[in-house]
Amino acid sequence: xxxxxxxxxxxxxxxxxxxxxxxxxxxxxxxxxxxxxxxxxxxxxxxxxxxxxxxxxxxxxxxxxxxxxxxxxxxxxxxxxxxxxxxxxxxxxxxxxxxxxxxxxxxxxxxxxxxxx
Amino acid sequence: xxxxxxxxxxxxxxxxxxxxxxxxxxxxxxxxxxxxxxxxxxxxxxxxxxxxxxxxxxxxxxxxxxxxxxxxxxxxxxxxxxxxxxxxxxxxxxxxxxxxxxxxxxxxxxxxxxxxxxxxxxxxxxxxxxxxxxxxxx
Numbered sequence: 001x002x003x004x005x006x007x008x009x010x011x012x013x014x015x016x017x018x019x020x021x022x023x024x025x026x027x028x029x030x031x032x033x034x035x036x037x038x039x040x041x042x043x044x045x046x047x048x049x050x051x052x053x054x055x056x057x058x059x060x061x062x063x064x065x066x067x068x069x070x071x072x073x074x075x076x077x078x079x080x081x082x083x084x085x086x087x088x089x090x091x092x093x094x095x096x097x098x099x100x101x102x103x104x105x106x107x108x109x110x111x112x113x114x115x116x117x
Numbered sequence: 118x119x120x121x122x123x124x125x126x127x128x129x130x131x132x133x134x135x136x137x138x139x140x141x142x143x144x145x146x147x148x149x150x151x152x153x154x155x156x157x158x159x160x161x162x163x164x165x166x167x168x169x170x171x172x173x174x175x176x177x178x179x180x181x182x183x184x185x186x187x188x189x190x191x192x193x194x195x196x197x198x199x200x201x202x203x204x205x206x207x208x209x210x211x212x213x214x215x216x217x218x219x220x221x222x223x224x225x226x227x228x229x230x231x232x233x234x235x236x237x238x239x240x241x242x243x244x245x246x247x248x249x250x251x252x253x254x255x
Contacts, residue, residue: 016135017167047156048138050163051220079156087160087224088210 006107007036007069008100013045017052024060031067038107039064042100044075054089061094070110072096074103122147125179128196134166137178141192148182148190149250158190158248161225165194165244168221172214173198173242189230189249197241204234 007030012019027039041057043049061071073096076084084091095110097103122144126137141162145155162178169176173196183189201207202214208226213219222244226232229246236242 014135014138017131047142048159048163050160050167051224052163052167077156079153082153083156083160083228086157086227087164088220088227089224 005036005111006038006040006104007031007034008040008042010042010044011046013047015046015053020053020056024056024063027060028063028067031064031069037069038111039069039071040074040100040103040107041071042074042103043080044077044099046080047077049076049080049084049087049089051087051089054084054091058092058094061092070095070107070114072103072107072110074098074100123179123181125177127175127177128166128169129175131170134163134170137166138163141178141180141190144180144182145190145248148188150190150248154248154250157228158192161228161246162192162194164221164225165192165246168242168244169194169196169198172196176241183247187249189247191245191247193243193245195241195243200238200240200242201234201236202238204236207234 009027011023031039064071071094073094076096095106097106124140124144126133126140128134128137138159142155142159145158150158166178169178176194176196178192178194180190180192183191206212207222210223211219225246229248231247233245
């Protein structure tokens with residue numbers, strides 16, 4: 001779904017590895033084929049973040065960044081945040097937000113900061 | 118110790134990891150674990166089933182509900198793959214012999230209450246994990 005210059009992607013709740021890898025490819029081709037400067041990755045329905053998921057998401061954010069886009073990770077469930085941290089995953093320094101509404105605000109701030117710099 | 122429920126899933130392809138996750142989630146909810154513990158158990162199971170698939174070349178995930186003085190869930194991940202050469206290394210965060218992040222084994226151990234690894238080079242690996250239900254936390 002495209003909202004102005006922002007691409008919003010909802011990650012399915014219990015994706016297998018292939019689905020996550022496909023999603024990465026689709027995100028990158030969407031970024032390429034659009035004027036989107038920012039990406040909101042909505043993981044609010046995701047119940048399990050394991051190391052494969054985390055690595056693919058971290059990679060995707062880096063790839064989007066190389067293509068000139070800024071990503072905000074949105075909606076991680078509390079139980080998932082606890083588990084991800086105890087598992088030892090940091091997800092790098094990806095900007096995060098509690099929900100999609102806040103992610104939009106965060107992303108607009110980040111895009112504005114970059115426009116001014 | 119009484120065994121209430123036993124189930125097993127063969128890990129042959131990547132989709133079977135999702136099938137195992139779903140079954141284990143249902144079993145953990147059935148035991149009475151809260152959402153955070155269910156998430157811990159399913160995440161550990163996801164890491165260890167992926168190890169079975171990637172390093173073991175496929176295998177079996179078996180789980181059973183433990184009843185007795187304490188309720189709990191035991192899950193075993195077994196394969197007849199190459200085995201783990203250096204167990205101490207495999208348990209070190211960041212160490213990987215493959216394409217992983219090296220978080221699977223040590224991470225799964227942190228998320229569960231008990232973890233036993235039996236491995237013989239050329240024979241295979243069985244990782245057994247347990248999580249106990251602590252009512253005072255529920």
